[in-house]
Amino acid sequence: DGGITQSPKYLFRKEGQNVTLSCEQNLNHDAMYWYRQDPGQGLRLIYYSQIVNDFQKGDIAEGYSVSREKKESFPLTVTSAQKNPTAFYLCASSGGGTDTQYFGPGTRLTVL
Amino acid sequence: GQNIDQPTEMTATEGAIVQINCTYQTSGFNGLFWYQQHAGEAPTFLSYNVLDGLEEKGRFSSFLSRSKGYSYLLLKELQMKDSASYLCAVPPGTASKLTFGTGTRLQVTL
Numbered sequence: 001d002g003g004i005t006q007s008p009k010y011l012f013r014k015e016g017q018n019v020t021l022s023c024e025q026n027l028n029h030d031a032m033y034w035y036r037q038d039p040g041q042g043l044r045l046i047y048y049s050q051i052v053n054d055f056q057k058g059d060i061a062e063g064y065s066v067s068r069e070k071k072e073s074f075p076l077t078v079t080s081a082q083k084n085p086t087a088f089y090l091c092a093s094s095g096g097g098t099d100t101q102y103f104g105p106g107t108r109l110t111v112l
Numbered sequence: 113g114q115n116i117d118q119p120t121e122m123t124a125t126e127g128a129i130v131q132i133n134c135t136y137q138t139s140g141f142n143g144l145f146w147y148q149q150h151a152g153e154a155p156t157f158l159s160y161n162v163l164d165g166l167e168e169k170g171r172f173s174s175f176l177s178r179s180k181g182y183s184y185l186l187l188k189e190l191q192m193k194d195s196a197s198y199l200c201a202v203p204p205g206t207a208s209k210l211t212f213g214t215g216t217r218l219q220v221t222l
């Protein structure tokens with residue numbers, strides 16, 4: 001049963017703490033992406049990776065970091081430098097000869 | 113750069129037909145995607161158009177005109193479960209990235 005998983009679904013953190021969001025896929029996709037969505041707004045690209053051990057900044061990378069040590073995994077760390085971290089975070093992947101991106105269920109992060 | 117415009121909100125009646133428009137300006141063109149997103153959930157893929165014309169997939173159809181920088185999503189026989197946001201997205205020159213519009217929130221009423 002192939003797909004993309006994100007955990008946890010809801011996450012609460014205190015201001016000033018770093019937090020890491022998990023994203024795993026078993027679709028054998030080469031490319032993975034992280035987006036942020038704020039209420040009433042579209043998706044904004046944070047980071048993306050087209051191949052293992054390589055990643056590029058998206059439109060709003062400041063205050064975030066990622067790693068891509070395995071093809072299946074693309075964790076996102078929200079650092080204390082991110083000014084407004086409360087948002088809905090979505091991970092996606094693409095591959096298999098198409099550019100269609102498929103999304104995980106998302107993690108809703110609330111910083112108190 | 114990329115610029116994508118969609119209406120913010122639309123309302124339609126159950127059983128009716130609704131057309132959701134999307135206009136775009138891109139430095140390069142590698143196709144156009146439509147996604148559906150229910151409140152609080154992840155987007156799900158609906159369609160991908162790379163050539164001009166209409167592509168039909170059940171109750172949903174998507175149209176593209178590359179010369180006009182224009183696409184629309186047509187939903188027929190509307191059902192209450194179609195109440196969702198519909199996102200238009202285009203890849204810039206690097207095809208693997210997507211730039212999303214802000215989405216059109218569709219409310220289906222009785």
